[in-house]
Amino acid sequence: xxxxxxxxxxxxxAALMVGAGLVVFRLISIQVGPDVPYFNxxxxxxxxxxxxxxxxxxxxxxxxxxxxxxxxTMYEIxxxxxxxxxxxxxxxxxxxxxxxxxxxxxxxxxxxxPYVLLRRPVSAVVGxxxxxxxxxxxxxxxxxxxxxxIPRRTYPGGTLGAxxxxxxxxxxxxxxxxxxxxxxxxxxxxxxxxxxxxPFEATLNPNPEKGVDLILTIDRDIQAAVEHxxxxxxxxxxxxxxxxxxxxxxxxxxxxxxxxxxxxxxNYINEPxxxxxxxxxxxxxEPGSVFKVLTMAAALESGVVAPDTVYVDTGVISxxxxxxxxWNGGAWGPQDMTGLMQHSLNVGAATLNLMMxxxxxxxxxxxxxxxxxxxxxxxxxxxxxxxxPGDPDWYESDLGTNSFGQGVAVTSLQMITAISAVANRGQMxxxxxxxxxxxxxxxxxxxxxxxxxxxxxxTALTLNEMLAVSLEQxxxxxxxxxxxxxGKTGTAQIPIPGGYDPSxxxxxxxxxxxxxxxxxIILVKIDKPKSSPWGSVVAAPIFSQxxxxxxxxxEIPPDDxxxxxxxxxx
Amino acid sequence: MATGLNLxxxxxxxxxxxxxxxxxQAPWRVQTQVVAAAAVFFLVLAALGGxxxxxxxxxxxxxxxxxxxxxxxxxxxxxLGRLQAEVAxxxxxxxxxxxxxxxxxxxANPEQVEYLxxxxxxxxxxxxxxxxxxxxxxxxxxLASWLAGRLQDWSAAR
Numbered sequence: 001x002x003x004x005x006x007x008x009x010x011x012x013x014a015a016l017m018v019g020a021g022l023v024v025f026r027l028i029s030i031q032v033g034p035d036v037p038y039f040n041x042x043x044x045x046x047x048x049x050x051x052x053x054x055x056x057x058x059x060x061x062x063x064x065x066x067x068x069x070x071x072x073t074m075y076e077i078x079x080x081x082x083x084x085x086x087x088x089x090x091x092x093x094x095x096x097x098x099x100x101x102x103x104x105x106x107x108x109x110x111x112x113x114p115y116v117l118l119r120r121p122v123s124a125v126v127g128x129x130x131x132x133x134x135x136x137x138x139x140x141x142x143x144x145x146x147x148x149x150i151p152r153r154t155y156p157g158g159t160l161g162a163x164x165x166x167x168x169x170x171x172x173x174x175x176x177x178x179x180x181x182x183x184x185x186x187x188x189x190x191x192x193x194x195x196x197x198x199p200f201e202a203t204l205n206p207n208p209e210k211g212v213d214l215i216l217t218i219d220r221d222i223q224a225a226v227e228h229x230x231x232x233x234x235x236x237x238x239x240x241x242x243x244x245x246x247x248x249x250x251x252x253x254x255x256x257x258x259x260x261x262x263x264x265x266x267n268y269i270n271e272p273x274x275x276x277x278x279x280x281x282x283x284x285x286e287p288g289s290v291f292k293v294l295t296m297a298a299a300l301e302s303g304v305v306a307p308d309t310v311y312v313d314t315g316v317i318s319x320x321x322x323x324x325x326x327w328n329g330g331a332w333g334p335q336d337m338t339g340l341m342q343h344s345l346n347v348g349a350a351t352l353n354l355m356m357x358x359x360x361x362x363x364x365x366x367x368x369x370x371x372x373x374x375x376x377x378x379x380x381x382x383x384x385x386x387x388x389p390g391d392p393d394w395y396e397s398d399l400g401t402n403s404f405g406q407g408v409a410v411t412s413l414q415m416i417t418a419i420s421a422v423a424n425r426g427q428m429x430x431x432x433x434x435x436x437x438x439x440x441x442x443x444x445x446x447x448x449x450x451x452x453x454x455x456x457x458x459t460a461l462t463l464n465e466m467l468a469v470s471l472e473q474x475x476x477x478x479x480x481x482x483x484x485x486x487g488k489t490g491t492a493q494i495p496i497p498g499g500y501d502p503s504x505x506x507x508x509x510x511x512x513x514x515x516x517x518x519x520x521i522i523l524v525k526i527d528k529p530k531s532s533p534w535g536s537v538v539a540a541p542i543f544s545q546x547x548x549x550x551x552x553x554x555e556i557p558p559d560d561x562x563x564x565x566x567x568x569x570x
Numbered sequence: 571m572a573t574g575l576n577l578x579x580x581x582x583x584x585x586x587x588x589x590x591x592x593x594x595q596a597p598w599r600v601q602t603q604v605v606a607a608a609a610v611f612f613l614v615l616a617a618l619g620g621x622x623x624x625x626x627x628x629x630x631x632x633x634x635x636x637x638x639x640x641x642x643x644x645x646x647x648x649x650l651g652r653l654q655a656e657v658a659x660x661x662x663x664x665x666x667x668x669x670x671x672x673x674x675x676x677x678a679n680p681e682q683v684e685y686l687x688x689x690x691x692x693x694x695x696x697x698x699x700x701x702x703x704x705x706x707x708x709x710x711x712x713l714a715s716w717l718a719g720r721l722q723d724w725s726a727a728r
Contacts (some may be wrong), residue, residue, distance in 0.1 A: 056651060067658035071651035124652045149648055156658035199633030200626065205640050224663040482680055552678050557685040568687050 051195045055188035057153065058211030060165065060178060062220040063255075063435050069165055069179070072154040075127030075147050076120040084109045084144030093140040094118065097130060109144075121150055153179075155265045161223045163278035164216075164257050164433060166379060167265035176276055178214065178433060180379030185437070186211045215436040215443070217253035222246055225549040226256035229524075233542035234260055237507070238530030243280045243412045244542070246550065249420040249512060249521045251448040252429030254376075281374075281381045284409040285525075288492025289327075289344045289535070290510045291405030293419050293467065296341060298364035299352040301459040307337045307466055317347045317354075319400025324350045327491065342470035344489060349403035358399050362388045365402075367454035368418035369428065374451070376413055376431045385409035405492060416523040417451065419510050422467070423486070423518040426460040428452045468515040478511055478540035480547045482558035486518075487511020487543065489535035494528070504528040509539035513547055514559055520550050 030039055060069035077098065084090055087109035095102040098119050108116045122130075127147055134142040153168035166177025174183035188211035196202055230244045246256040259279040263271035277283070299305045315331030317324050326332065326346050332339070340348035353361050365371075371386030386408055387394040401407045413431055421428040430449040437444045455463075468486035471478055478487055490508035493500035507529050512521035524539040524546070532538055550556070557565065594600075659665070 056647060059654070066661065067654060070655035070658055072655040073648040073652045124648075149644075151648075151651075154655045154659075156655060157662050158664065160663060199630040199637060202633030202636045204636060220663055224667070480680075548680055549677065551680050552683055558680065561685045561687070564687055565685070568689060 047198045047201070048194050048196050050192060052190050052192050053206055053208045054151070054172070054190045055208035055210040056151070057168065057172075058186040058188065059213045060186075061213065061215045062161075062218050062223070063216060064219060064221075065215075066220045067156060068161060068216065068218070068220065070154050070156060072152045073124045073127070074121040074150045074152045075124070075130075076150055077118040077122055077127075077130065078120075078146050078148065079109055079116045079118055080144050080146065081109055081111050081113055081116060082144070086141040086143070089140045090142050090145055093133060093142065094130075094145065097126060097133075098122065118145075121152070153265075157220065158266065159262050159264050160220065160227065161218055161258070162262050162265050163259055163276075163280070164218060164223075164254075164378065165265060167268045167276070169268075174379075176379050177278060178216065178378065181377050182214060182434070186214065188212075210440065212440075213438040214434060215438060216433050217248075217255060217435045218257070218433060219255050219553070221553050222256040222550065223258065225546060225553060227258045227262075229542055229546040229549070230258050230260055232545075233524070233526060233538070236531065237526055237538045239507075239526040239538070240528040241279070242526040243283075243523070244525070244546065245280055245412055245416050245523045246546070247416055247420060247431060247521050249423040249429065249518050252417075252420075252431045252451070253435065253448070254431055254433050255520065257433075277380060278378060280412045281376060281378055282411070284382050284384055284411055285506055285527075286408060286492045286495060287405040287410050287415050288490040288506060288508060289346075289404055290415060290419070290488050290490030290508050291408065291410075292341060292344065292349045292403070293422060293463070293488045293510070294365065294368050294370075295349050295352055295361070295403045296337065296466075297368075297422055297455050297459060297463055298361055299356055300337070300462060301364065301455040302356055302360050304355040304360075305337055305352065307462055310334050310336050311340075311348060311351055313340075313345055313347050315347060317350050317400070319350050319354060320396025320398070322397030322400055324400050324404075338466045338470050338473075341466055341488065342474050344404075346404045350400040353399050353403040358389045358396075361399065361402070362386070364454060365408075367452060368421065369414060369452065369454075370408065370410060370418065374413055374417050374431050377434050381413070382411050384411055384414050405490065412523055412525055416510060416521060418454075419488075420512075420521050421452075421454050422460050422463050423512040423521050424460070425457040426453050426455045428454060464515060464518075471511075474536075476536065476540055478509055478536075478543045480513060480544055480551070482560070483513050483547070483551060483556070484515040484559055485511050485513035485547060486515045487540075489540055491533060491535045505533040507533065507535040507538035509535050509543045511540075511543050511547070513551075514556065514562065516559075517562075519554060519556055520547070522546060522550075 029035060056071050059067060059071070062068055077094070079090075081087075087106055091102055091105040091109055094100065095105045098105075100119065105118065108118060127149075130142070130145075131147055133139045134145065134147075151172075155162070155165060155167075162177075164177050166175055166179035166181075168174050168179055172187065174180045174186060179186065189209035191206040191208040193206040195205070226244045226246055230242050233239065233244075234242050241260055243259040244256070245254065247254050257278070257280050261272075261275050263275040268276060300307070311334070313326070313332035313335050315326055315329065324346055327344060332343055332345055332347075335343070335345065335348060339345075340352075356364075365386055366388075371384055371388075373381045373383045375381075387398055387402075398407050417428060417431050428451045430451045432446065432449075434446055436446065464486050467488055468484055471485065471487060476487075476489075478489070479485065487510055490506075490510070492506040492508065494504050494506060495501075504527075506525060506527050508523070508525045510521070510523045512518040522543050524542045526538050526542070529538040551558075556562070
């Protein structure tokens with residue numbers, strides 16, 4: 001080796017050493033130098049991501065434990081084209097399973113975009129099939145194809161109880177009904193945590209607080225019977241819409257609640273928005289003659305009349321300048337209070353209000369909860385409207401028309417709650433749909449709450465008897481063979497701008513049974529029936545048919561058997 | 571190669587010091603020490619590296635297990651939800667009713683239900699309507715009245 005070569009080698013070695021020194025210096029500066037935060041940040045970007053861990057939404061059961069709202073899984077199928085190693089093979093398999101044109105899939109998989117959506121949503125069955133295919137070493141090459149899980153709320157009963165349940169939107173929030181009212185409890189508490197992809201740093205995922213399960217007072221068999229009765233009633237009467245509520249007057253538990261038209265919460269997005277509301281609590285109407293139950297209760301309680309008080313019905317009365325006539329325009333002569341209720345006499349009801357005076361009447365109506373929400377545990381409840389003396393739009397004539405349910409705006413739930421006081425010995429119970437909360441460790445049961453006592457037990461029992469007798473004397477189509485029931489029909493006019501619709505009514509009936517120990521109270525309301533405008537013709541038979549199903553479902557023996565059982569027990 | 575182990579050439583030193591000095595100065599001893607130290611250093615380094623690798627491998631394996639089990643847990647929870655929904659759909663009222671009708675069943679009428687009166691069998695008591703809770707009396711007790719009450723109780727007990 002010559003000196004020249006040796007010298008050159010020295011230069012090469014020196015250059016290599018300088019280079020190596022620079023690399024070592026850079027490595028050290030990356031580890032401990034001023035660039036540390038930058039590189040840590042870059043590392044974290046690749047290996048960590050903030051992720052919200054959502055707990056599964058709480059389930060909803062009926063009072064018998066049947067699942068009404070569950071959590072299903074669906075999939076989003078997407079692709080990361082740069083990582084698709086065999087687009088032709090993947091497209092072949094995906095096109096067949098997803099029922100998509102093969103050319104379209106190939107175009108997506110070769111697009112070069114970082115993310116391509118192939119199909120969303122895809123059912124759990126198809127998703128599972130694709131996952132199995134991807135895991136199969138002999139199956140098609142599906143590298144770069146992703147299967148992201150989408151949680152989805154599902155309602156196994158379809159339309160059953162839809163307006164009570166509400167639905168969960170695409171944003172995971174509950175809307176309307178129980179889903180809306182108890183959204184916070186059902187949703188649980190999501191946790192935001194760091195998910196690490198480097199196995200060295202892997203930790204257990206945080207455990208978000210799970211949503212509680214709710215057990216409702218709704219009985220799904222009663223709910224199905226209610227919906228069936230409503231549909232049948234609307235078909236036979238030609239009604240446009242309607243509502244039925246079944247409640248336990250002794251506890252305020254709502255056993256069934258349905259309105260038509262309804263919707264399928266599994267497919268809420270394609271349903272008209274006005275179908276999603278619950279008319280039983282959100283729609284206001286003038287109740288008509290069923291309101292006379294409250295007027296009579298107030299009159300009896302205030303002592304202005306007794307059941308045997310007789311008035312002479314002349315067929316017409318003027319209150320505050322408004323002429324009030326009976327439903328048939330006729331004069332009914334001397335009538336006692338049972339006769340007034342039996343024949344549903346507007347003149348008699350207005351007479352009672354004149355005897356009571358506005359202060360007494362409106363005090364009682366306020367005590368019955370009219371004009372304010374019942375605070376039922378369902379979202380979007382309306383308050384109704386009860387005009388009172390002193391309000392700018394109250395006139396003296398309202399005292400007369402209010403007596404038979406005109407000029408008063410109520411919800412169906414308000415009416416059934418108010419009248420339930422008559423069935424429940426004067427006590428109005430808080431209407432509710434939540435029976436119990438299951439937090440996974442303990443089941444917390446709700447207890448019935450008294451909403452108010454607008455009338456005494458004595459008045460309630462008296463009116464209860466009067467209403468049972470009036471149905472019997474009228475041979476009403478609301479009667480239930482083997483069971484004594486009490487109730488009142490109602491035929492209400494529908495207000496329109498400038499007056500009332502001359503061609504349409506709201507036919508209603510509110511009744512309960514057995515009369516001596518009421519286990520259920522039913523409100524039937526049919527809007528704009530075509531077969532007949534009258535509640536006694538349209539709504540009363542629906543009550544009877546539904547009550548006959550209820551006594552079987554609720555295992556209520558006929559009166560004679562029940563009395564014999566009670567006697568045997570003593 | 572000179573070893574230089576000539577003890578006689580170091581006058582004035584005792585034997586031990588001379589031996590020590592000689593050994594210290596012996597070039598091959600110095601080299602041996604350096605090599606030994608380097609070997610020990612690399613051995614320790616290798617041991618530490620091995621330990622680190624073993625630990626890291628185990629940590630990575632455990633981390634991978636955690637990731638796998640978490641994913642499995644998520645899948646199982648989804649599967650559980652899906653199966654619950656499937657069972658509920660299979661038990662839906664409409665489906666059961668249709669099946670019952672296919673089998674010739676019809677909804678029972680009240681007249682078709684027979685109730686048996688079993689002598690001596692207690693009937694369910696009638697449901698008692700819940701009573702509104704009585705309002706609590708106003709709390710107007712003072713310290714003096716409380717002390718007086720306790721004193722009265724105490725004297726009554728005596």
